[in-house]
Each structure stands twice: as C-alpha cells, then as structure tokens.
Amino acid sequence: MSSSPIPYAEQPEWADVVPLPQYESIDPLAPILYTNEYKDATDYLRGIVKVGEKSQRVLKLTEHVIRLNPAHYSAWQYRCETLLAIKAPLDVELKLMDEIAIKHMKTYQVWHHRRLLMTHLLRSTETDKGLQTSSRSPAQIATSELTLIARTLAEDSKNYHTWSYRQWLLAFFSDDSLWERELDFVDSMLNLDVRNNSAWHHRFFVVFQNGVREGEEDRDRILRRELIYVKQNISLAPNNASAWNYVRGILDFNKLPYSTLAPFVQPYTVSHPDTLDDLVDLENPPPSRGAQLPCPAAIEFLADVYEREGGDSVLKATELWKTLGNEHDTIRKRYWEFRVKEGLRTIQAQS
Amino acid sequence: MAIPTPVDSYPSPTSKSQSETEEILLTHLPTDSGPSTSQLQKNSHLQFVARNLIQGFPVRYISQDASQPWLLFWTLQSLSMLQVVLDPNNRQRAIDTLLAFQHPEGGFGGGPGQMPHLLPTYAAVCALAIVGKPGEKGGWDAIDRQKMYDFFKSLKQPDGSFTVSRNGEVDVRGIYCLLSVATLLNIITPELVEGTPEFLASCQTYEGGFASASFPYFVPEPSHSAPTLLSSPRPPLGEAHGGYTFCAVASWVLLKPFIEHSPSKPLINTRLLTRWLVQMQGVPIELGGFKGRTNKLVDGCYAWWVGGCFALLRGLDEEAAYHKDDHEVSTNANEKDEDWVDDEEIEIDDVWNPTALQEYLLYAGQHPAGGLRDKPPKPADAYHTVYCLAGLSTAQHRMNPDRTRRKVLEALWDEKSENQTWWMKEVYTRSMSWSEAIGKKRTVLGGEGNRVNATHPIFNLTTTHTEGIMTHFYQQPTPPKRQ
Numbered sequence: 084m085s086s087s088p089i090p091y092a093e094q095p096e097w098a099d100v101v102p103l104p105q106y107e108s109i110d111p112l113a114p115i116l117y118t119n120e121y122k123d124a125t126d127y128l129r130g131i132v133k134v135g136e137k138s139q140r141v142l143k144l145t146e147h148v149i150r151l152n153p154a155h156y157s158a159w160q161y162r163c164e165t166l167l168a169i170k171a172p173l174d175v176e177l178k179l180m181d182e183i184a185i186k187h188m189k190t191y192q193v194w195h196h197r198r199l200l201m202t203h204l205l206r207s208t209e210t211d212k213g214l215q216t217s218s219r220s221p222a223q224i225a226t227s228e229l230t231l232i233a234r235t236l237a238e239d240s241k242n243y244h245t246w247s248y249r250q251w252l253l254a255f256f257s258d259d260s261l262w263e264r265e266l267d268f269v270d271s272m273l274n275l276d277v278r279n280n281s282a283w284h285h286r287f288f289v290v291f292q293n294g295v296r297e298g299e300e301d302r303d304r305i306l307r308r309e310l311i312y313v314k315q316n317i318s319l320a321p322n323n324a325s326a327w328n329y330v331r332g333i334l335d336f337n338k339l340p341y342s343t344l345a346p347f348v349q350p351y352t353v354s355h356p357d358t359l360d361d362l363v364d365l366e367n368p369p370p371s372r373g374a375q376l377p378c379p380a381a382i383e384f385l386a387d388v389y390e391r392e393g394g395d396s397v398l399k400a401t402e403l404w405k406t407l408g409n410e411h412d413t414i415r416k417r418y419w420e421f422r423v424k425e426g427l428r429t430i431q432a433q434s
Numbered sequence: 435m436a437i438p439t440p441v442d443s444y445p446s447p448t449s450k451s452q453s454e455t456e457e458i459l460l461t462h463l464p465t466d467s468g469p470s471t472s473q474l475q476k477n478s479h480l481q482f483v484a485r486n487l488i489q490g491f492p493v494r495y496i497s498q499d500a501s502q503p504w505l506l507f508w509t510l511q512s513l514s515m516l517q518v519v520l521d522p523n524n525r526q527r528a529i530d531t532l533l534a535f536q537h538p539e540g541g542f543g544g545g546p547g548q549m550p551h552l553l554p555t556y557a558a559v560c561a562l563a564i565v566g567k568p569g570e571k572g573g574w575d576a577i578d579r580q581k582m583y584d585f586f587k588s589l590k591q592p593d594g595s596f597t598v599s600r601n602g603e604v605d606v607r608g609i610y611c612l613l614s615v616a617t618l619l620n621i622i623t624p625e626l627v628e629g630t631p632e633f634l635a636s637c638q639t640y641e642g643g644f645a646s647a648s649f650p651y652f653v654p655e656p657s658h659s660a661p662t663l664l665s666s667p668r669p670p671l672g673e674a675h676g677g678y679t680f681c682a683v684a685s686w687v688l689l690k691p692f693i694e695h696s697p698s699k700p701l702i703n704t705r706l707l708t709r710w711l712v713q714m715q716g717v718p719i720e721l722g723g724f725k726g727r728t729n730k731l732v733d734g735c736y737a738w739w740v741g742g743c744f745a746l747l748r749g750l751d752e753e754a755a756y757h758k759d760d761h762e763v764s765t766n767a768n769e770k771d772e773d774w775v776d777d778e779e780i781e782i783d784d785v786w787n788p789t790a791l792q793e794y795l796l797y798a799g800q801h802p803a804g805g806l807r808d809k810p811p812k813p814a815d816a817y818h819t820v821y822c823l824a825g826l827s828t829a830q831h832r833m834n835p836d837r838t839r840r841k842v843l844e845a846l847w848d849e850k851s852e853n854q855t856w857w858m859k860e861v862y863t864r865s866m867s868w869s870e871a872i873g874k875k876r877t878v879l880g881g882e883g884n885r886v887n888a889t890h891p892i893f894n895l896t897t898t899h900t901e902g903i904m905t906h907f908y909q910q911p912t913p914p915k916r917q
Contacts, residue, residue, distance in 0.1 A: 103547060105545060105546050105547065106534065106546060109527070109530045109531060109534060110527060111527070111530075111531040111534070112487060112506065112524060112527040112528045112531045113486055113487045113488075113490060113491060113505055113506055113509055113528075113531070114490045114491070115490060115491045115493075115495045115496060115498065115499055115502070115505075116490050116491065116492055116493050116495075117493070117496060117499075118493060118496065121496050121499070125499070129546075129547040132547065133547070151496065152496055152497055152499050152500070154497055154498070154499075154500050154501070155499060155500045155544075156500050156544065156548075156549070156551060156598075156599060156602065157500065157543065157544070157547075157548040157549040160549055160599060160600065160601060160602070161549075163601060164601075191603060195602065195603040198603070199601065240447065241727075241730065243646070243672050243673075243675065246672055246673070247645070247646055247647070247671040247672035250649070250669070250671045250672070251649060251671050254649040254651070254669065255649075275446075275447070276446040276447045276448050277444070277446055278446050278447075278448035278449060278729045279446075279447075279448060279729070280673055280727055280728040280729045280730070281672075281673055281727075283673075284639065284641075284672070284673035284674075287639075287640055288669055288670070292667050292669035292670075293667055293669055294651075294667055319442075319444055320441075320442040320444040320446075321442055322439070322440040322441075322442055323442075323729070324713065324728050324729055325728050325729050328640070328641045328728060329640075331640070332639075332640030332641065333640075335640065335706075336640060371442065371443070371444065372443070373442055373443020373444060374442045374443075375440035375441075375442055378440075412717075413718070414715055414716070414717050414718060414722055414787055414790055415712050415713075415715065415785075415786075415787070416787070417780065417784060417785050417786060417787060418708075418712040418785040418786065420780060421780045421782075421784075421785045424779075424780050
C-alpha cells in the first residue's frame with residue numbers, strides 16, 4: 084500500500100451516510116483482526132444496504148470492498164442489483180471486471196458476476212432495448228469472453244471456475260461459430276500439458292455432451308476421430324490417468340465394448356512389448372520408447388475386457404487384479420481384492 | 435520402496451509439479467534414526483485452534499470475512515474432534531456471535547448485515563449444534579425455521595437445483611448445505627427437494643466423481659408458458675472434483691427416503707464413483723494422501739472430502755443392508771477362496787487404504803508449530819485443520835448405518851410429536867443410526883493416544899452433537915447410549 088485512503092467519514096460526498104458497525108451489542112468470539120480501511124469500507128456498505136440506496140456512488144463503494152475482499156458475496160450481489168437498478172452500461176462494467184477477474188480468478192464471485200452480466204446483456208440484445216447496454220452482437224460478446232478466459236487459463240491452466248465458466252458460456256450462447264473453434268483450443272491446451280484433466284473434461288463436454296452440431300452428424304466418424312486422438316496421446320505418455328479416463332468415458336457414453344480396444348491396450352500391459360517399430364499402425368499406436376511399462380491403467384483396462392467377456396475369462400481378470408494389488412498398484416490392494424471377490428462371485432453365480 | 439510417479443520421458447507442467455511435491459514429501463517419511471513423527475501433536479493443534487478463538491484471526495483472514503460462521507464451525511468442530519469442550523462463558527459468546535449472523539428474512543449470512551447464503555447457514559447451524567442448547571439464550575430456539583424454509587424455497591430453480599443466495603451461483607455445495615440444515619432442523623419436505631436428485635445425477639461426470647453443477651437446456655415454449663426442461667443433455671460444468679463429490683454423495687444419502695418414494699427413481703453410477711474415489715488416493719510416494727481431481731496434487735483437506743465418501747457409500751446401499759437378513763450375510767461369506775484373500779466379505783467402505791491416509795496426515799499434514807495443512811511447506815489454517823482432523827477421524831473410525839440402532843430408534847419413535855408426516859420418522863432414524871461398526875476396528879496409527887472423536891459421515895458433527903440437535907427438533911426422547 085502506498086498511502087492509506089481517506090476515511091469515508093472525512094469525505095463530504097459520504098457525509099449523509101450513517102456507517103453501521105458489525106457488532107453493536109456483543110463481544111464476538113473468534114473475531115477477524117481487520118485493517119482500518121476494511122472496517123471503514125464495510126461499515127459504510129452495511130449503512131448503505133440498510134437504507135437500500137442504489138446509486139452511482141454505491142458502485143464505487145462496492146468496488147472498494149471487492150478489491151479488498153473479492154469473496155464478499157454481499158458486496159457483489161448489491162453491486163449487481165445496483166447496476167440493474169440505475170441502468171448502468173454493462174459493457175463498461177464488463178471491462179472494469181476484466182482486470183479483477185484475472186487478479187482474483189480463484190474466487191467464485193468474479194465469474195458468477197460475469198454470468199449475470201452475460202445473462203442481462205443477452206436478454207437486452209434480444210429485446211432490442213439493449214442499445215444503451217451494448218453495441219455488440221451476442222457472438223461478439225461471447226468471443227471476447229472466450230479470449231479473456233484463454234488469458235486466465237494461460238496463467239492457471241486448471242482453474243476450476245474458469246473452465247466451468249467457459250462451459251457455461253458455450254452452452255448459454257449455443258452459437259455454432261463459438262463451438263467450432265473449441266477443439267483447436269483444447270488441442271492447444273493439451274499440447275502445453277497432456278496431463279491437464281480440465282482440458283480433457285472440456286473435450287468430452289464439447290464433443291459428446293451438448294447435442295449434435297452441423298458437420299458432426301456422422302457420429303461414427305467423430306468416435307473414430309476421438310479414439311485415434313486419445314490413443315495417440317496415450318502412446319506419448321502412457322501413465323496418464325486423464326487419457327485413460329477419457330477413453331473409458333467415450334466407450335461408456337457410446338455403449339461400445341471395451342474389447343474393441345484390446346489389441347491397442349495389450350502392449351501397454353507388459354514390460355517389453357514385442358511391437359514392430361517399422362509398422363505404422365494409426366489404429367494402434369505402440370508405447371513410446373520412453374514409456375515406463377507395464378502401465379497399471381492398461382492392466383486395469385484389460386482386466387475389464389476379460390471381466391466383461393464372462394465365463395472363464397473372468398479368471399484371467401482376477402489374475403490381473405492380483406498383480407495390480409500385489410505389485411503394480413499396492414496402495415489400492417483392498418480395491419483390487421474387492422474386484423477379485425466380485426469376479427469370483429460372478430463365476431460362482433454362472434456355474 | 436517409494437517409487438516416483440512415472441513420467442514416461444515426457445515431462446509436462448503437471449508431471450513437474452508432481453515430481454517437486456514427491457521430493458518434498460519424501461523428506462517427511464519417517465526414518466529409522468530420526469525422531470518419531472507418528473504422534474498427533476494434540477496439544478500444539480489445540481493451542482493453534484484456541485489462539486484463533488480467543489485472540490481472533492490474523493489480518494490475512496479478511497478474505498474470510500464473508501465466511502465468519504465457517505471460521506467458528508471449523509474451530510469448534512476441531513475442538514470437538516480433539517475431545518475438548520468450551521467453557522460456559524465462551525460458549526455463550528459463541529452462541530451470541532452465531533445468532534448475530536441470522537438474517538431477518540431467514541437463513542444466515544457470512545457476517546452481521548450480510549445477505550443470507552446457504553453455505554454460512556450450514557456452518558452456523560452446525561456450530562450451534564455444537565455449542566447451543568434448547569431454551570432461552572441456548573440458540574436453538576432462536577433459529578427462525580419458518581423463515582429459513584421460505585428462504586430455501588425462494589432459491590429453488592426449475593432444474594431442481596438451488597442458488598446459494600438471491601441471484602447467486604448454483605452448485606452442489608449449496609445443495610449439501612441446504613439438505614443438511616433442513617434435515618437437522620426437521621424442515622425438509624418432498625416439495626422442497628422435488629427434482630433435486632435428478633439435478634445431482636446430472637452432475638456425475640464420465641470419470642465417476644461429481645462436478646459443481648450442470649447446464650439445464652430448455653425447450654422454449656411458443657406461448658407465454660414456461661419453457662420445458664430437457665432431461666438430457668444436462669452436461670456437467672467442470673470436471674469431477676473431491677469437494678463437489680462429497681457434497682453430491684452426502685446429498686444423495688440424505689435424499690434416499692424421497693428418491694425411493696419418487697416415481698422416476700433417478701440413479702447414480704456407484705461402480706464408477708467407487709473407482710474414481712479409490713483412484714484419488716495417492717501412491718506410497720505421496721504417502722497415501724488424497725487428491726481432489728485426476729492429475730492434481732494431494733492435499734490434506736481431501737482426506738475428508740474424498741476419504742469421507744467411503745462411509746457414505748454404505749449409506750447409498752443402506753436399504754439393501756437394512757432389509758438383508760443376517761442369515762444371508764453369513765452364507766455369502768462362505769465362498770471357496772484363494773489363499774491371498776481371506777474369507778471375510780469386503781464391504782464397499784473397505785476398498786481404500788485408511789492406514790496410508792493416516793500416514794499422510796501425521797507425517798505431512800501436521801505443521802510443526804501447530805495446526806494442520808494442505809501439504810508441506812505450506813502454513814496451517816483453520817480450514818485444513820478441521821478437514822485433516824475429520825479425515826483422520828474417518829480413517830480411524832468405521833461409521834456405518836447401523837440396523838440395530840435404527841430399530842431401537844424406530845421403537846422409541848414418539849408418534850405424538852407435532853405435525854407428523856410420512857418422511858419425518860424415516861429421515862430421523864436414518865440420519866441418527868450412523869454408528870461405529872462393532873468388531874471391525876481400524877488401525878489407529880501411532881497408538882491409542884492419536885485417537886480423535888468419531889464424526890458423522892454426512893454432517894461432520896460428532897454423534898453426540900447430531901443426536902442432541904435432532905432429538906430436539908424432531909421432539910423425540912433421548913436414545914440410549916451406544917455400547
């Protein structure tokens with residue numbers, strides 16, 4: 084802090100407001116030791132909220148509180164209600180909030196505030212009454228949001244709120260021109276970090292969970308594309324739980340048997356796979372030279388293939404689970420024992 | 435012994451921070467020559483907690499100014515697990531402070547004069563369960579339950595979810611807080627929770643854990659009538675996450691009586707959930723701590739948010755266990771078996787490694803100056819202290835929905851209490867029946883001196899505090915003590 088701000092009591096434009104202290108008649112247990120500036124600003128905010136004033140200066144006061152404590156949800160809520168009540172230009176608000184969003188990206192409120200602004204901006208462009216709130220089209224607004232989100236994710240690539248805001252935005256605007264660039268975005272994020280689970284989840288969200296968009300009607304082609312994509316990423320770095328969860332996810336979602344991937348998975352389950360290096364098989368890319376094998380996730384996958392085959396194959400599954408519990412994944416020994424028990428029970432039930 | 439997580443000669447930002455963390459954690463493994471670190475430093479943790487309580491929270495806690503009920507709940511619940519009771523004077527101060535957070539329009543805010551919000555409402559009510567009592571100045575009867583209910587109703591959304599406050603965000607934390615409070619205070623109704631199970635189910639991701647929320651798609655209606663909610667797609671917003679998963683699963687357990695009575699009977703995928711939960715436990719080089727998402731780092735607080743879910747899995751299967759007769763259980767255990775697996779049945783809450791989790795919490799979770807933490811070298815804080823202790827508790831005590839206990843509670847049920855409904859008895863007896871499993875004790879790492887109190891798998895209150903507040907609001911007689 085360079086200099087402490089002038090207290091509200093000494094500012095003439097606030098002379099008519101009665102500040103409201105937090106605790107009047109009690110001696111609170113476990114109080115927070117506030118700074119004078121914070122105490123001053125929040126005393127005035129309580130005073131304003133009590134009389135219900137909605138005015139330009141409320142925007143200044145709430146901004147002050149928010150900058151001191153971005154998790155102050157009541158300040159955000161009151162600010163939003165004030166913006167709407169005095170019909171403040173929401174584009175201006177959005178711009179002001181860009182800086183706060185990047186600075187405080189880990190708080191819920193910065194992103195939720197943007198959602199509310201988006202909702203009101205879209206509503207006003209739809210009813211044509213919104214000329215004073217924004218001169219931009221919905222797609223333009225959303226595109227600049229996507230850019231801001233990308234900037235935030237460049238600093239914190241797994242920020243939960245930012246990713247879920249991006250997903251909300253895409254679904255909310257539901258504009259084909261926005262959706263069609265998303266796969267490139269995911270790709271760029273995964274190129275930076277193939278283990279970024281947020282990016283894998285985003286890919287699933289984009290490809291499978293928001294209906295079928297134009298140009299993507301051929302679902303078999305989409306599925307083949309995704310399988311090749313995830314297999315190539317597994318081949319680069321086999322011990323990547325995110326990629327294995329993705330491949331399981333797309334098989335489950337499309338109700339495809341795990342056995343379709345058995346030929347691909349098999350080389351990853353052994354210490355020294357005898358794959359032929361000179362044979363380029365796009366469908367079944369082999370483990371990279373630097374891969375650390377066997378890969379427990381591959382063993383688990385193969386065991387699932389055997390379990391689903393039923394009959395005697397279940398015994399092969401139980402053998403794999405035992406190697407996981409005893410050797411490759413000992414922390415989860417009880418879980419693998421549980422799977423063995425379950426497997427044996429199905430064999431017993433069949434016989 | 436402790437093998438580094440494989441990088442496959444293909445490093446990325448994730449694998450780099452993972453390796454750095456593993457290097458630090460390795461230095462916290464106990465050595466043969468070094469001092470014993472497997473003691474829970476109860477005294478220094480108590481001092482850490484008591485200092486915050488009496489002297490107040492230092493200035494950096496301004497960021498928690500909108501979470502004041504949480505600061506009290508975290509502190510008081512830490513004391514409860516450490517088996518410490520507050521003196522009468524501070525107890526009354528706690529009650530008075532908590533009541534100052536209640537909003538005139540119902541619910542509690544993050545501080546006096548702040549708007550009512552579901553999260554501080556949970557924290558305030560649970561803190562009152564710990565320090566409050568019936569009668570004048572006791573706090574419990576000063577909770578305005580009618581206004582609380584109206585506040586809850588005002589937050590309800592067409593997709594079965596709730597916003598956390600007026601015009602606030604929707605997420606499963608808020609739903610967990612609402613359902614916990616509505617259950618403890620006996621204000622839950624089928625109308626309040628209609629559609630909520632369907633919303634929760636839509637938050638389960640392809641990984642098996644749960645996300646913060648889902649997006650509701652609507653079919654617009656041509657006329658002025660309301661748009662129709664589509665049953666699908668309702669895609670999850672955000673990836674599977676430990677905190678949201680706990681909230682969603684605990685909510686599901688609380689909603690079971692209503693789900694079983696509903697015509698649509700929505701489902702969640704328990705198999706996939708179980709797989710995701712066990713995958714969140716770190717490997718030996720991570721000392722068996724839990725992470726909150728795939729490919730993220732271990733963090734002490736997930737000891738509770740993820741570790742605590744295993745007990746809840748028993749709650750998902752509660753009805754099956756309740757109606758299964760004892761004879762059937764014993765014949766099932768008689769299978770012909772391999773020598774490396776013993777004959778006993780493996781229950782669904784026993785598929786993880788509670789001893790390894792205790793290692794993480796004791797070796798890495800404790801700050802040398804008192805209090806518990808995310809991971810070394812981070813400082814301790816109030817939040818991590820309570821959730822590391824709760825995680826330790828769930829690793830030491832095996833809590834189950836107890837059939838025998840439930841039958842005792844049903845036999846004691848007083849039909850004459852006011853405004854009886856079909857669900858009241860069910861909600862009450864289910865929540866009250868959670869008990870420590872008899873005969874299947876877990877290992878208490880570091881010896882009996884490390885034992886902390888058991889905590890309720892849904893509410894994170896001791897069973898004593900849960901029983902106290904629930905018998906009061908359901909107007910039921912105090913049940914007999916457990917063995």
